[in-house]
Amino acid sequence: MARLPSIVRGLAAAAFAAALPLLIVTGTVRWLAGDIAYYRHGFRAFDAAGRTGLPLAELDRAGQEIIDYFENDADTLRIVVTNNGAEEPLFGEREVAHMRDVKTLMRALFRVNEAALVVVLGYVSLAVLWSGERSVRGLAKLALAGLAAGAAAVGIIAVFAVAGFDRAWTTFHEIAFRNDLWRLDPATDRLIQMFPEPFWQETTYLAGALIGAQAAVIAAAAGLYLYRSRRTGSESASVR
Secondary structure (H helix, E strand, O other): OOOOHHHHHHHHHHHHHHHHHHHHHHHHHHHHOOOOOHHHHHHHHHOHHHOOOOOOHHHHHHHHHHHHHHHHHOOOOOOEEEOOEEEEOOOOOHHHHHHHHHHHHHHHHHHHHHHHHHHHHHHHHHHHHOOOOOOHHHHHHHHHHHHHHHHHHHHHHHHHHHHHHHHHHHHHHHOOOOOOOOOOOOOHHHHHHHHHHHHHHHHHHHHHHHHHHHHHHHHHHHHHHHHHHHHHHHHHHOOO
16 A cells, blocks of 8 residues: 655644644633533532522523533523523523523534544544554654644633733633623623632643543553553564
8 A cells, every 4th residue: 555645644644633632721611611410410519509690400401501502503502490480581692692602612622622633533443544654653753743733722721811801811711801701790691600710720620630640541541551551562573
């Protein structure tokens, strides 16, 4: 089978190295954003019922509707809750408009996650298993390189978050959104009452821990394979 041009092989390898940490990061965020159990934990840990004046059952239902909104094709998030026997909208117009922006951001993250998965699986399938352009040892080295680059990028973000979460959180919103709809009033706006800043701080640290754990497992597997395959190769050479 003819070998691909070196520039194509190089670009494909670089795409894999970049996609691997992206897959880990976006996959973790996507999982947390779609996990109703984590929402329920947050509502209880940060007293969402006391802040909003709504029963936990209504908040749990609303949390599931938010998750569904991220995945469906609806343009506007309309959630009706029962409060003291009367039905009313959960969110005001400003909160609804901000959630539209959040959905745009989340859908973009979902597409990046899916693209990264295609690149990682496609590279392993085509370059390693099908064509043999890349050996398993080469794949392990490439994975370590990608994880190292990803760790450097995530590490810089982590330093800012740990040094001052308030400022880091504000900076994130200023970069991610082109308006100030995210500036909500915790005294009146239920969205921030349900998901206060301490919730996001915990979520950020949890996401960092999960990302680090996944990267560590992959790095350990790659490193162990490189060590064992090198040792096996040295032993074979000495026998000959």
